Amino acid sequence: MLLTRPDNLKTEQHELLAKLTAACPEMTQLAASIRGFAPLLTPHADNADALTRWIAQVRAADLPHLHAFTRGLDRDLDAVIAGVTLPYSNGPTEGVNTKTKRIARQMHGRxxxxxxxxxxxxG
Known part of the structure; x- marks a missing residue:
């Protein structure tokens, strides 16, 4: 539910999510971190600074799994910044690769x- 767009959640899911986040401070921090990261997925020139601020906020929180995520972002920061700032994507290429592999698996060497x-x- 945390990874779903809030507009796509049903009323009972919103209520359950509110109860879960209210019952656990870590869930509240996690939900806030996810909501802060979601806008970065839409490419924009200002996202490089926003990403740096988001990483600093996450590192200040007590969420070890997100700390591991931020370490992964740091390992290839130039590529991550390009991904969140530039409008280009290799998504169509990856889609063609996936489709080709699916067809090859269906045929199974026959x-x-x-x-x-x-x-x-x-196809």
Whole structure:
């Protein structure tokens, strides 16, 4: 529920989420951190500074799993900043790769390259 857009949650899910976050201070911090990170997923030029602020806020919280996440972000910070600031994505390429692999797995070696190529081009 924390990872779902609030607009997509049903009323009873909102109520349950409110009870869970009220009962546990860590859940309150986690929910706030997730809500703070979600806007960064829409590319914008100001997101680089916002990401730096978000990482600092998360490190100040007592959430070890998010600390591990921020360490991962730090390892490849240049790529992360490019991802949250630039409008470009390799999503379409990854989609084609996934589709090609799915078709190849469905065929499971029963046909040669010619049939695989034909199915990919028609798919």
């Amino acid at each position: 046909a040669g390259f010619t049939l695989l190529r034909h199915r990919i081009l028609l």
